[in-house]
Structure formats: C-alpha cells, structure tokens
Amino acid sequence: MTLSLFDQFSSPSFLGIPMILMALALPWLLIPTPTSRWLSNRVVSLQGWFIARFTNQLFLPLNVGGHKWAPLLASLMMFLLTLNMLGLMPYIFTPTTQLSLNLGLAVPLWLATVLIGMRNQPTHALGHFLPEGTPTALIPILIIMQTISLFIRPLALGVRLTANLTAGHLLIHLISSAVFVLMPMMPVVAILTAVLLLLLTMLEVAVAMIQAYVFILLLSLYLQENV
C-alpha cells in the first residue's frame, strides 16, 4: 500500500479507540504542578514566572471585566504550546494539525467574545462595524466588509494554526526523506540538505511557539473589542 504524504496527519486509532485522546492528555501529564510546599523547585518556579509574566503582558490592554478570562487563556496557551512543541519530536502525533480541533477551540471562544459584546455593550459592539470617520459613500460597503471579516475570524484562527503546523511537519518529512535518498548517491548534497533540515527544525520550534501565542493574542484582541 503506497502511503501518501498526508497519512502522517490522519488521526490515529487503535481497536476503535481514538488515540488522539492520549495525545491531548500528554501536556497535562508532563506540565509540573505546584506543590503545597512553601518553596517550589526550579522548574515549577520558572514555569510560574513565565505564566505570570505572559498573563500580565497579555491582559495589560484589557479592562478589568476581561481579566476573568486569564485562567482560560493562560491554560490554553500552555496547552497549545506544549502540543506544538511535543509534535516536533519523532513519532509523536500533533493534535493541532487537525482542523477539527483548532476550529473546536476557535469557534466557541470567538462566539463567546461576540455574545459578551452584544450582551454587555451592544452599542459599542455594533459601532465597531463602522470605523470612525468613514466617508458617507463608503459606509454601506464598509459595514458589509466588516461583517464578513467578523465571520471569517474563527475560520482564520483555526486554519492558521492548522496550516502552519501541517506545512511545517510536511516540509520536515520531505526534506528528511530527501536526505535519506541522496545520502548514498550524492553525500555532499545530502549533508547540505541535512543542514537545511536543521535550520528548518529550528524554524519549526519558533513557529510552534509563535502560532500558539498568535492564537491566544488574537482571541484577547477580539475580547478587548467586546469587553
């Protein structure tokens, strides 16, 4: 049976049990939890410092009403970051390459921000559809465009994460296959390709962190408009 390049992204199952559940549970098993001791160890202290600093930076521009989202967004950031980074290791499945998972995260959270805005401050929420100072002739067109862009947001959020991670994994797969194929025939070219693979892997580590951050940042921006 010939394997296609996208077979690595098919959701694994064993005896009818979806193994993605194990992959999703992995971050929560690996991330250390603070103990009841007065002084934590170095790893837990570092993790606590990182989470506190990240949450502080993220929620700086938000009103006090939006601060109740801090536990949700901070934990989602750790979750996505861990999933993305773990997926870079060989033979580990990356759940964030699944569009269903990413849309399942993006759509409810985006919808929550929209409903919060419509419920708490409907005038401001509707006013966002028309930028201030728009010329009169452009008003209807701009309102339609802003409405379309509002509904595109959850799709863009989900697809951005999926596409970036899928493309990165695919490139790593292709270039590593090229290294193996070229090694017996053209060793020098294979070594250069291996150097390229090393650089690409470093890029993918950065992309894994950045894409998790961008997902959360955009959600906080959507919340900022509505809270």
Place this chain on the structure above:
Amino acid sequence: MGGHDTGSHQFTGIAKYFNSYTITGRRNCVLATYATIASLILFFKLKPKKQAAVTEK
C-alpha cells in the same frame, strides 16, 4: 473600551442620528444597513413569481 463620543461634533438633521463619528451614529448606520439588506432579501423572497401568459389561438 470603544470609541468615545467627542463633544466637538455638532450634527443637525438626519446627520445627528446617522454619522460615522459618534458611537450612536455608527451604530444606527450599521442597523440601517442590516435593515436595508434584510428588507431587500424579504422583498425578493415574497415577490410573487410571474407566470407565463397562456395565449388562445
């Protein structure tokens, strides 16, 4: 959060309610656009379809 109404805008007439400077003006423009689109859709949905006239030979 959101735009603040600046007191320097002194609108008269219909511009008092529909403008792109005050938050209420922007809200009213948005609602008017949505109402126009909804009424156009309703108009074309409820419009009776023309039947071809039967001619007697």
